[in-house]
Amino acid sequence: MTEQKLQKFICTNCGYVYDPANGDVMSHVPPGTAFEHLPEGWVCPVCYVTTDQFDPVD
Amino acid sequence: MKPALASLYQAIELRQPIPPLLIGERMNANGSKRFRDRLLADDWAGCVEIGVEQEKRGAHVLDVCVAYAGRDEKHDMLELVRRLAGTVKLPLMIDSTTPEVIEAALQIYPGRCIVNSINLEDGGAYLRRVCALLKKYGAAAVALTIHKGGMAMQAPEKIATARQILDIACGEFGMRPQDLLFDALTFTIGAGDETLRDSALQTLEGIRGIKAALPGVGCVLGLSNISFGLAPASRKILNSVFLHEAVLAGLDAAIVDAGSILPLAKIDVADRETCHNLLFDKHTDADKKPLTLFIEHFQAKAGTTPEKANADAEAKKPAEIALTDRIIEGSKEGLEDLLEILMRRMPPVEIINRILIPAMREVGELFGRGELLLPFVLQSAEAMKRAVTLLEPHMPAVQEGHATKILLATVQGDVHDIGKNLVDIILTNNGYKVFNLGIKVPAEVIIEKARELKPDLIGLSGLLVKSALVMKESMRQYREAALGAPILLGGAALTRKFVALDCAPDYDHPVVYCADAFAGLQAVRDFEAGKLRSTTFDTAGAAPLKPGLKNLEIDRNQPVPAPPFLGFRHVRDIPLAEVFPYVNTEALFRGRWGYRRAKLTAEDYEKILAEKVRPLYARLQHDSVSEGLLQPQAAYGYFRCFARDDEVVVRDGQNEYVFGFPRQGAPPHLCIADFFKTEAEGGDIAGFFVVTIGAQLGERTQKLFESNQYHDYLMLHGFGTEVTDALAEYWHAVMRHELGIAGSEPATKAGFVTQDYQGSRYGFGYPACPDLGAQLPVFALLKPDALGITLTENMQMVPEFTTSAIVAHHPQAKYFAV
Numbered sequence A: 001m002t003e004q005k006l007q008k009f010i011c012t013n014c015g016y017v018y019d020p021a022n023g024d025v026m027s028h029v030p031p032g033t034a035f036e037h038l039p040e041g042w043v044c045p046v047c048y049v050t051t052d053q054f055d056p057v058d
Numbered sequence B: 001m002k003p004a005l006a007s008l009y010q011a012i013e014l015r016q017p018i019p020p021l022l023i024g025e026r027m028n029a030n031g032s033k034r035f036r037d038r039l040l041a042d043d044w045a046g047c048v049e050i051g052v053e054q055e056k057r058g059a060h061v062l063d064v065c066v067a068y069a070g071r072d073e074k075h076d077m078l079e080l081v082r083r084l085a086g087t088v089k090l091p092l093m094i095d096s097t098t099p100e101v102i103e104a105a106l107q108i109y110p111g112r113c114i115v116n117s118i119n120l121e122d123g124g125a126y127l128r129r130v131c132a133l134l135k136k137y138g139a140a141a142v143a144l145t146i147h148k149g150g151m152a153m154q155a156p157e158k159i160a161t162a163r164q165i166l167d168i169a170c171g172e173f174g175m176r177p178q179d180l181l182f183d184a185l186t187f188t189i190g191a192g193d194e195t196l197r198d199s200a201l202q203t204l205e206g207i208r209g210i211k212a213a214l215p216g217v218g219c220v221l222g223l224s225n226i227s228f229g230l231a232p233a234s235r236k237i238l239n240s241v242f243l244h245e246a247v248l249a250g251l252d253a254a255i256v257d258a259g260s261i262l263p264l265a266k267i268d269v270a271d272r273e274t275c276h277n278l279l280f281d282k283h284t285d286a287d288k289k290p291l292t293l294f295i296e297h298f299q300a301k302a303g304t305t306p307e308k309a310n311a312d313a314e315a316k317k318p319a320e321i322a323l324t325d326r327i328i329e330g331s332k333e334g335l336e337d338l339l340e341i342l343m344r345r346m347p348p349v350e351i352i353n354r355i356l357i358p359a360m361r362e363v364g365e366l367f368g369r370g371e372l373l374l375p376f377v378l379q380s381a382e383a384m385k386r387a388v389t390l391l392e393p394h395m396p397a398v399q400e401g402h403a404t405k406i407l408l409a410t411v412q413g414d415v416h417d418i419g420k421n422l423v424d425i426i427l428t429n430n431g432y433k434v435f436n437l438g439i440k441v442p443a444e445v446i447i448e449k450a451r452e453l454k455p456d457l458i459g460l461s462g463l464l465v466k467s468a469l470v471m472k473e474s475m476r477q478y479r480e481a482a483l484g485a486p487i488l489l490g491g492a493a494l495t496r497k498f499v500a501l502d503c504a505p506d507y508d509h510p511v512v513y514c515a516d517a518f519a520g521l522q523a524v525r526d527f528e529a530g531k532l533r534s535t536t537f538d539t540a541g542a543a544p545l546k547p548g549l550k551n552l553e554i555d556r557n558q559p560v561p562a563p564p565f566l567g568f569r570h571v572r573d574i575p576l577a578e579v580f581p582y583v584n585t586e587a588l589f590r591g592r593w594g595y596r597r598a599k600l601t602a603e604d605y606e607k608i609l610a611e612k613v614r615p616l617y618a619r620l621q622h623d624s625v626s627e628g629l630l631q632p633q634a635a636y637g638y639f640r641c642f643a644r645d646d647e648v649v650v651r652d653g654q655n656e657y658v659f660g661f662p663r664q665g666a667p668p669h670l671c672i673a674d675f676f677k678t679e680a681e682g683g684d685i686a687g688f689f690v691v692t693i694g695a696q697l698g699e700r701t702q703k704l705f706e707s708n709q710y711h712d713y714l715m716l717h718g719f720g721t722e723v724t725d726a727l728a729e730y731w732h733a734v735m736r737h738e739l740g741i742a743g744s745e746p747a748t749k750a751g752f753v754t755q756d757y758q759g760s761r762y763g764f765g766y767p768a769c770p771d772l773g774a775q776l777p778v779f780a781l782l783k784p785d786a787l788g789i790t791l792t793e794n795m796q797m798v799p800e801f802t803t804s805a806i807v808a809h810h811p812q813a814k815y816f817a818v
């Protein structure tokens, strides 16, 4: 069985890429956290925009 | 006596020995662009020429319609009737619905006219008024089968309406039935509208019924309506076949483009049959409708290319749907023709209310669902604006007083106007009157303008955190000024919570948070419906998370790099080839330009990028270089400094400048001053820069906005924004090299986003150093004035595409929010 790769998301304001494989250590988001499962109130660690400003990216 | 019309030169019988009587339709300000252009240019000889042409093409009578908004119909009618009376042999049909115009024309015409038209739309008042004139001047008339409930669609209804008109015209006014030509109305069967599928049949039945039930009267038709929406070549054939059928049914006269009627003998049998099936709604194929067969038949005949077939498929759409599609697609193609077709069916205001606004609403909904990208929304707005501009001359100018008025402004100290301008576009295009006061507008000016212009609502925009505070603080001022209008607040710095808890309580009318322009539109609609309420917020919500490590120890032993020089320098010729590679294309494409992938597949998104976005970017790069729109320049320098609590004290010769920075209220309680050594630690080095791409690009974007080219405006503006940012990124890299701390530069562009280099730069006005007042000492240190960069009293840098920052070399210095 192959593991489903989680979708990466990019911040449309600054270009920061949220890669679920890495999580967001700065905001205590553990690796393996899907974008959809980011904690309520999570914002872009670079420019602080909210998740609705993110776009899927490969 | 046989009913006839007459000019100075000749009499023409209303019943031609070989019917029909052909009434030339080309002198119509609404139906013929050629005529309209000449009319608007007061080219009377040119107008008359169109009459003469029709005479040559075989017309028996000339229809004259000069009603055009903004012009004096009576004056134009008299001018033209006088000239035609002397130069063309044919008698005239006075085409107007204004009794004064009709009377004036009848008075001066030296012959016997026919008036187009009378009807029962208002129940009889208009009919009686015109009938009195007809009788007085002995004129004939076209009578449309329109009654109080609208246009008669079914044959029995057409016949009944004709009878009512006859009863009044002949019964009450003593007109002769022979002088009435009833128009049983033609609707298009070329548009695929199911409800009109049998409308040709109903019209033919109507003619037959009217002739049978009302002895003596005549029948007339506006012929070309029947085939609206079809390809031109097939239209001609269908019109001719329909005319033939109508004459068989008893038609006496037809309003047509005289030269475009083909004798039946010239139409081949297969064509004729295809037309018959369509006209009589005869289904000869189990799967295909007569309309489909018709289109296929004439396409095959023309040996149509796929391209042309497409155009035909396009052409068969009802004009309403085609117009809606244009708006949603943001295409201006063929708008003029579509509007012209639609204006024959409904007044311009109806076109706006029933087609354009719903289409724009749909655009808004698609945008809201993430199915339509921002650049396309702007193209739609442009198409909408174009359509409205085309309709405007046809609309009565009184509207102004009724439209809801909105005053828009970006608040004091804030230059961000793209969002506010978008709101302007959307509201204006929805028929509202917008007063756009521009950017950096102080509360005092807003109050003054509100008193002068008396808007129904006030919309304020602000994107800086500082602007949110400005809004909050001015609420009381607005209340004291008793503005009396609800206030809409928008812009990225605002939240629903802030508006509800910090702004609304201080004002005595609704204060409403608008997340986007369409929320603004909704608010205006709510206001009109009397249900606009202040934004509320449920305080039980969760507190937002602040990113960043909670425990961070700043290393105090970091060596201070040696600056290449102390003081400032100006660099005037920065090669663009060095700057472009730093452009953050992801932020440009997805953010500034709004080309988000959203729900597209990776392949489809790549396709858009490859076909549209990257070529656009390449073009803008090329054009901006060749047209000299970019003049990248920098003022920068290195200065001795030291940290003192939350301040950084900068020394430049004898002068000392103090920069105060806020400290985070929560762990790790960071402040920019932490990244610099104190005086006791030996002091430090701070870098500063101001970079600009010059004034040209800003001037160009301004022009684009002013000429309603919203799409190009946003594209060029976004490009300028990101090139400015790239210039800052590039110059920051140059400074790292000069400081000798460029040992670990990012390998990829993404690495620049996450600052995978040593140190950081902080822009003034950004979260870690929000105080724009710090621009003053920056300007004192770097003297960018010599490069043409100035500071307004609100601390805005001019030109617009300019950015400034303080540069820290400490490896732990990264972005953070306070």
Ligand code: B12
Pocket: A013, A047, B413, B414, B415, B416, B417, B418, B419, B420, B422, B423, B458, B459, B460, B461, B462, B463, B464, B465, B466, B488, B489, B490, B491, B492, B493, B514, B515, B516, B517, B518, B519, B520, B521, B721, B724, B763, B764, B765, B766, B767, B770, B772, B795, B796, B800, B801, B802, B803, B804
């Ligand atoms: C373009 C831009 C600029 C351009 C502005 C050009 C212009 N003519 O507008 C330039 C380059 C000049 C600029 C300059 C600066 N900028 Co700037 N800029 C932006 C950027 C990238 C995009 C803003 C934008 O146009 N968005 C697109 C429009 C369509 O969206 P919008 O404005 O939000 O509007 C929508 C809604 O909010 C709503 N809406 C907005 N207003 C209203 C009003 C009403 C009545 C209604 C109903 C609705 C409504 O409807 C709109 C459409 O749906 C943002 C980042 C961002 N993502 O917001 C930063 C940003 C706003 N800028 C920022 C800063 C700090 C600056 C500068 C101080 C930088 C510097 N050091 O030089 C300067 C100074 C500006 C000043 N004093 O005002 C910060 C603000 C930080 C903060 N929160 O305080 C931001 C957030 C970037 C960041 N992440 O740090 N900027």
Ligand SMILES: [Zn+2]
Pocket: A011, A012, A013, A014, A015, A016, A044, A045, A046, A047, A048, A049
């Ligand atoms: Zn971001």
